[in-house]
Amino acid sequence: MKKIYHQKKSSYPIRTRHALSLLILLFLCVSAHSQAFYGGIAAGAVTSQVDGDENNGFHKAGFTAGAFVGLELSDIFELQFEIKYIQKGSKSSTDDQMDFSIKLDYIEVPLVVSANLGFFNINGKKFDWISFETGLSLDVLARVRQTYNGVNEPVSSQWKSMCFNGILGLKFNLTEKLQLGTRVITSINSAYNGNKYRAWRFGQWGAFNDVFELVLYYRFK
Numbered sequence: 001m002k003k004i005y006h007q008k009k010s011s012y013p014i015r016t017r018h019a020l021s022l023l024i025l026l027f028l029c030v031s032a033h034s035q036a037f038y039g040g041i042a043a044g045a046v047t048s049q050v051d052g053d054e055n056n057g058f059h060k061a062g063f064t065a066g067a068f069v070g071l072e073l074s075d076i077f078e079l080q081f082e083i084k085y086i087q088k089g090s091k092s093s094t095d096d097q098m099d100f101s102i103k104l105d106y107i108e109v110p111l112v113v114s115a116n117l118g119f120f121n122i123n124g125k126k127f128d129w130i131s132f133e134t135g136l137s138l139d140v141l142a143r144v145r146q147t148y149n150g151v152n153e154p155v156s157s158q159w160k161s162m163c164f165n166g167i168l169g170l171k172f173n174l175t176e177k178l179q180l181g182t183r184v185i186t187s188i189n190s191a192y193n194g195n196k197y198r199a200w201r202f203g204q205w206g207a208f209n210d211v212f213e214l215v216l217y218y219r220f221k
Helices: 014-033
Strands: 037-051 060-072 077-091 100-122 125-148 162-173 178-187 199-201 204-206 208-219
Touching (some): 037 178, 060 100, 077 125
Antiparallel strands (some): 037 060, 178 208
């Protein structure tokens, strides 16, 4: 695998910090003033890859944690808004002679719609303990790190400060307040501005984050 050198990346720009501050303020206002909404916290594990680099496979492990608010639209549908910290990126496999990794930490802001599958009834058994969900998320880049054989490398400034993702997942009701969620999260647009990484997706070349996520959600009410 080729060794890649990059320029040092500065902290993400002021406009990104302002956008993130507004999102957090909106989250807190909705949680505090709307009695129709439920809220809670979430934490879990992720495994990821960057489609377009030279590391094929979901070898990069990480974690995610944050909070959410949601609204029950009906007996079937719910709308949920989240703010989470998530670790994405890429890592060479254990079979590779060179240890190379890209660590991309984001503030993730998902908006998802879920549908409870209780309307399915097979032999008198309802599936009301399972929900299907789909949605979109905005990623705000918080930090980039890159290592080669255990040594930190200068990081490219061409990683985008924001990118968008599509979400598909399932949630399983463990108790009245506790849910286990599984998600596939994949980039819609390239997370990288340069031409160093060359994957083709949605009519463009670039680098795309792909994530498998396993998360516990705890509702306060």
